[in-house]
Amino acid sequence: MSVLFEILASAGLWAAVLRIATPLIFGTLGALLCERSGVLNLGIEGIMTFGAMIGWLAVYNGADLWTGIVVAALSGAVFGLLHSVLTVTLGLSQHVSGLGVTLFASSFSYYIFRLVVPVAGTPPTIEPFQPIAIPGLSDLPFIGPALFTQTTPTYLAIVLALIMAYIVFRTPVGLAIRMTGENPHAAEAQGVNPMFVRYGAVIVGSALMAVGGAFLTLSAFNSFFPTMVQGRGWICIALVVFASWRPGRALFGALLFAFFDAFQLRLQTVVEGVPYQIFLMTPYILSIAALAVMARRARVPQALMQPYRRGER
């Protein structure tokens, strides 16, 4: 027991929680925005992979870190546009289109990466974001090193969750998005263009997903390698359900999830005799458990996965 307490009392654990949560916060908010407008975006896994690759590649070629983030966001927007054309304009199955985007975006990023960076023993690295100590707060004992010495994108992710909550629930834009996700016909009757809203939500949401991916290569690690996203995108999709499509709860869910992940990583080093794979399974098992507990209770946007065609019911 004292071992568990020791882990919980280490500032390193809590710093890791925020670090692990960051890509999940971006990805979950992105997926949430898409789904609030009625579009499930299973392209997320591939979009995160592409964002991780292209953001890293930009920096590797001399761009500064923020340019890398912007490049990643733009690439995400392009894949969001592709997903919108398939699911909004053509009204194709959101499941299959999303998987198509994921398969394409991830294989395309591996292709570009291999083309530009030849096979090498150790993958090339960049200089990633450095932790920024918030003046005053970072000097607090324990809490300072735990919470207030993160890289800038982490702070940005938390602020973004609050902004997203405000936009979704307190602004006309948020109202239009929610209406489109609940009942696009009613939204149209109110003068909202559901097609336009869905395009916007999916493009912006996909850009956020790509930024989440870029965090992996520009802040958490300093290099890109295939399969590095490791199902984080799918976990984000599960977190949206867990959060019942609310940005505030999405932030909470991502942090909770990251806590378990950081905790099992440390537990691995102190518990002997248990194969490490058991620990690595826990994030995925937790996601499934969270889905099972929340799926019936969560309030699904009523028009989620329903294509909208004018004059058709």
Add this chain to the structure above:
Amino acid sequence: MRFERREHRPLYLLVLTPLIAIVAALAIAGLLIAIAGAPVLEAYWKILTGAFGSKLSATETLTRATPLILTGLAAAVAFRARLWNIGAEGQFYVGAIAVAAVGSQLLANVPGAIGIPLLMIVGAVAGMILMLIPLWLRLRFAVDEVVTSLLMNFIALLFVSMLIDGVLKDPTAFGWPQSQPVPDQDTLPKLIARSRLHIGLAIAIVLAAIVHFIQSRTTFGMQSRAAGLNPQGAVFAGVPLAKTLIKVACLSGGLAGLAGAIEVLGVKGYVTTDLSPGYGYSGIVVAMLANLNPLGVVLAAIFTAIMFVGADGMSRSMGIPTYIADVTVALSLITMLVALFFGQYRIRR
């Protein structure tokens, strides 16, 4: 601009759709090859000759197509009933590891005539069990099976990794994490001597025909289609929805598990964590390219195998990353979706 549903769907569109989709995907991938600075037509010629240029390469392509036919069928039967089984990759691996476990631990002194069919059943049952978990979560807790079956893939692969690094580890493999092999007598007979091509291909093609028969000629086939087209209507018409979905899940998971079993018995004899280069995921593309038609799955699987085997050879001689095969296959899924759409709708101004 708006879309209008076609009243008649001409037969030629049905045949042309996948061809148009593949040509479009190849054209876009060609652009990517050109950007990389390689002559496009030569690259495609090398892919084709790399896949079919010699007896060896042709048998290699068909060997690769075998698991793709089975995972393609797994996706096709599930998608037909709108059961989104994206977990074929995980089911493939548990099928494979179940075969390695039972084969290496229990069947050392059992003749192959009993061992081979037994191990195939073992693999299929393992895949079924893995698919029943997401289905149970859907029926019991209303959880979307897409995400759960996807997450199961990661759990399954870690489970396999744990076994081949632990209790099933081959002590003679110089420390590499690989499973103990299945007994020699359980290796599948070759279709063509001195090649890797084994009778698994014949089994896969026969299964495609059987699945086609089940879907088009049996009550279960009709019920599973009804469950996919209109679940409420199906229930109203007396289709037992849950039972039908359970059967579909067993068929789908079983086919994917069998794919893993046959890959172990026919090609490798043991399991590693790179046994599948994404056969489960490629199966989804195969099923869509075939428009969920079980017989079409065979052709779509061969196309996919051509891309993978051909790209290997082309990559070596032209310096284009092999990932171009994955890109083309993924693109063909997207172009197929679009082509299918324009098979059903026409543009009205």
